[in-house]
Each structure stands twice: as structure tokens, then as C-alpha cells.
Amino acid sequence: MQPLTATTLCQIAGISRNALYRYHPEVLAALHEAQRSARGPSGAPARQAKLLRQENRELREQLGKLAALVDHYFAAWQDAHLMxxxxERELAELRRATGPQVVSMRR
Structure with missing residues (x-):
């Protein structure tokens, strides 16, 4: 038995995939529903998939927060760097203005 796919359906019906998508959206929707019900939740794997999806959502949230922190600290670094x-420019100007000074090491 061939797998339940749009390609298989088009081959059996003798139409192109473009025709299926363009002119028969209700058939495509029924096909997708049949594919979903064929897979169906089956106990432990479905629970595991649900847990993994939840973990992915939480990780995406954390990633967003981390990206905001990186932006914040990068902006703070830029400010400190510019300051x-x-x-340094002010010190260089002061050194030029005052000229070199000799400091005695004796007491």
C-alpha cells in the first residue's frame, strides 16, 4: 500500500499537484486530516512530543530574554568604551598643554 500523500493522490486521480492545491483545497484539507488521524496520538510518544514542544516554548522565551540582556550589556559596553x-583624548590634550615635567626621584 502506498503512503497517504498528495503525490500519491494526484497520481491516482491523474492530476497535477498544482491542480490539487489550486482547484481542490477541500480535498487537500481532507487529506491532511486523514494524515493527522492516521498518525494520531499514541500514548508515550505523544506525551513525549508534548513535553518537548513545551520545553521548546520555554527555551524560546529564555532565548528572547538572553538576547535582550546581550543587547543591554553591549549598549553599556559601547557607552563605557566611548567614555x-x-x-583618553582629554588626557592627551592636557599632556600636550602642560608639556613634559621632570619629577625628581630624590628626597
Whole structure:
């Protein structure tokens, strides 16, 4: 027995897949429903799949929060980096303005 697919259905009916999708959406919907019911939830695997989907949702939420934290800390780093560059320029200007100074190491 051939698997229950759109391709198989089109071969049996003698039409193209494009014709199925374009002119027979109700047949396609019935096919999808039949595929879903053929798979059907079967105890432990269905529960496992449900748990994995829930875990994926939670991980996506955490990923969103982590991305927001990365953005926050990157912006803070950029601010600190710009501030340090500005301070370095100010120090360089002060050094040029005051000139070199000799400091005695003796007492």
C-alpha cells in the first residue's frame, strides 16, 4: 500500500499537484486530516512530543530574554568604551598643554 500523500493522490486521480492545491483545497484539507488521524496520538510518544514542544516554548522565551540582556550589556559596553576614549583624548590634550615635567626621584 502506498503512503497517504498528495503525490500519491494526484497520481491516482491523474492530476497535477498544482491542480490539487489550486482547484481542490477541500480535498487537500481532507487529506491532511486523514494524515493527522492516521498518525494520531499514541500514548508515550505523544506525551513525549508534548513535553518537548513545551520545553521548546520555554527555551524560546529564555532565548528572547538572553538576547535582550546581550543587547543591554553591549549598549553599556559601547557607552563605557566611548567614555574611555573621550577621557583618553582629554588626557592627551592636557599632556600636550602642560608639556613634559621632570619629577625628581630624590628626597
Amino acid at each position: 574611555l576614549e573621550r577621557r
